[in-house]
Amino acid sequence: MSYPPDDFDGPPPAPSRPSGGLRVPPHNRDAEESVLGAMLLSVDAINVGMERLSAEDFYVPAHQAVFEAIHELYNGGQPVDAVTVADILRRRDELERIGGLGFLTTLSTAVPTAANVEYYASIVSEESVRRRLLAAGGDIGQLATSTDRDIDWIIDEAEQAVFRVAERRVGDTLQPISAFIDPTLEKIEEFGNRGGGLVGLPTGFRDLDERLSGLQPENFMVIASRPGMGKSALAMNIARNIALNDGVVAVFSLEMSQEEIIQRLICATARIDNGLLRSGRLGAEQWPRVLEAAGKMDQAPMFIDDSSYLTVTDVRAKCRRLQRRKGLDLVVVDYLQLMQGRSRENRQQEIAEISRGLKNLARELRVPIIALSQLNRALEARTDKRPQLGDLRECLTADTRIQRSDDGSTTTIGEIAREGLTNIPVYSLNDEHRLVPAVMAEAWSTGEKEVFRVTTASGRT
Template identity: 50%
Template sequence: MMDDRDGRYGDRGREERPRGPRVPPHHLEAERSVLGAILLNNEAIHRVVEIGIEPRDFYLEAHGRIFETLHSLSGRGQPLDLITLSSALRDRGWYEDIGGQTTLTALVEDTFSIGNVVYYAKIVREKALLRRMIEIAGDITRDAFDGVDDVEVFLDEAEKRVFSVSDIQLTKSFSSMKDILVKNISDIEEAASRGTAVTGLPTGFNDFDKMTAGLHPGQLIIVGGRPAMGKTSLVVSAAQNAALLHKGVVMIFSLEMSKEELVMRMLSSQARIDSKRLRLGRLVDRDWPRLAQAADQLSKAKIFIDDSGALTVMDMRARCRRLMAQEKKLDLIVVDYLQLMQGSKSGRNDGSREKEISEISRNLKSLAKELKVPIIGLSQLSRALESRPDKRPMLSDLRESGAIEQDADLVGFVYRDEYYNKDSEDRGIAEFIVAKHRAGETGTVRLAFMGEYTLFANLAGDMPGSPVPNGPGGGGGGIRPRDDIQL
């Protein structure tokens, strides 16, 4: 622990917090240098505040009070010097508490470099974050000793408290046009070197990828559809393509369907085995090799599924960050579906479901930007479209909130004409109607829909990545499940 050197800070300026066997992380010289630099150059306070420094970030309470007073003076447009600071501290009744003139004079005399104030401020901030982690860890330990009724709830709450520290950004600033252009030109050069029109994460649906250039970090993509249109199957097909063909890491929040049911669908589409026969176990010999290979492929895919109900965006943020720490990246987040999510406590207390959905939509967009990951959110549509002659969805059909349309970068609707018109010429054809696209064109993409496999694919051929082969000899051979399926 650092000494008070020659005692010039006075008794009141000494560390005032109780000490245990170990001293929390801190750096008193950095704290003093930050305060001294502000007194010597008033412009320094803007650079310090930009880093996110708050009064509570100072280990010594006296330093925190001095900074709070300086910040208040600056906010009122007053000069920051020993005279104005002393006067303001007296007005607040803090002058003697911080050590009086001895402490203030020493701050100025002991500041050797004004130019390094940002570096000193970062040290103060980092030490504060470490102390906050220690405090949270102590609270979690104490709560665990006191007894826990529901361990799962306790773990979830503990996780949120830990990740709340990482929500605090060490720096947050504006960027110059030059810096932004350097990044943009770099992205353009990278795209040119790839020789492909798809600059984002491909979905595997060729016409859609050509229209959108793929899914891009920070985007919120809304996929809407009436029940039985296949919106979950469409998005799951895209997620499988991203993980299997492009080695992406995918997080799926399945609020409606259990993880087992969702994986059963994936097995059906990957193995090209009728989903009903698969659920009932009515397989013939030639199905087993296909099932085994599909299971092997899916087991290697970086697809993670959370089927917890009534999640909030805060819950999803914590779990995605944990996954990013584990996998070192995250390429796609899927939420099925928005209306089953839960808003914040304040949003729920408001009593308006429309406002709650608006909050959820806004927070999902913020999460996409924060994590730099595209988020696909599924949404229900209003029943009103059922009464129209043309039942193709429109933006006005988004259920419960116009804010969904405003927040989304892209809005697409799934429509299958054969569902409404049994004599339709478009049997086995699905339309994905891109009704809003902030970064480009809109239009309709036609896809093949194989309902028996719960699968969407390109019309010109099969889904990228050939289907699992039938295996030698077609049927027969007496292949048993346990002989062939190993995960």
């Protein structure tokens, strides 16, 4: 195959398999060109390439430019061939730097067969993973030489660097239904063999177990209430019951310290009022029960993290490590709103992102995850105090502007609350994250709260 000129921005061209002492990052030029050539010839090959690869997976910068041009045409529903790709590159002032139309023509004529594109793509993907692992290794090497960081933090960062490489790998997740029939029948048979017993992890609460049939693997559950209603006590008692029955439990507490959690667990196990322990008013007859409860909890496979700053990535790394070392049966997060996300739009989207991350983690680890959540004050303004899903959402500030869906005018939450308006037509995100007309029942004040205005590097506030 003909290679693009050496003056194209980025690493210089190199043989597919360098020899001697020259250290060139792992790559396979022939496989990269074969993928691109196949994509110039076949729509099916384009689908494979778009599913399996990204521009960053190509080592040669010219190949990255060609892939990006194909990507633009593909997303725009335009035909893809050497001429249309050349037109895109010409408009980007990149055509001559990659070798002109002749290089693109060579790509499409030199590919052995477009039918092997999946194999070519797998080679490109594997070489890309090797390069990212090398980069991660370099980052880990720098972390290891850092003397101003705690070693546990360095280990977590090193694990996350490798996990980020693994997470970028995309497999063939679209499977025929026939692949799931036999496993499903085996699961149904397992249910029958239990003779009506629980099919999930027992919580220790009979009524709850009857309703849920135990905690199911891969399930993400939210225990929500207003403050002081006992959601932490419920979650900790579920965790305690499972741990005392040899289930491995990970508890992430952003609100309570490890000491406070241990005190609660001991009191619950000893059936003693926590207030007596905290006030130092335990009687002589109660001390043996406390010591016995402490002995039981000492042997329980429960692990507690009371870090005040926690992201989904942190939870994932720590749970993966625990699962490898000890196994894992249940994860508890107390509580959702105290976790940190990556969204820069608003807190409601950040909480939604955290929830999705924990749901995905439950599926990834194949264990149930219980997350605690505060309810907003919406239910306090209703006659019916039973919580609704909307009560999980974050409150908005009075100057938050919304657009009416009937006439397109804008107003603020504060104006709606002051005027006592109800059933306001607005726009809302549906389950597909698209804006659709909806109705805001009402708005009300919850009092003055401290609000911070942040300006990003891009100038947005």
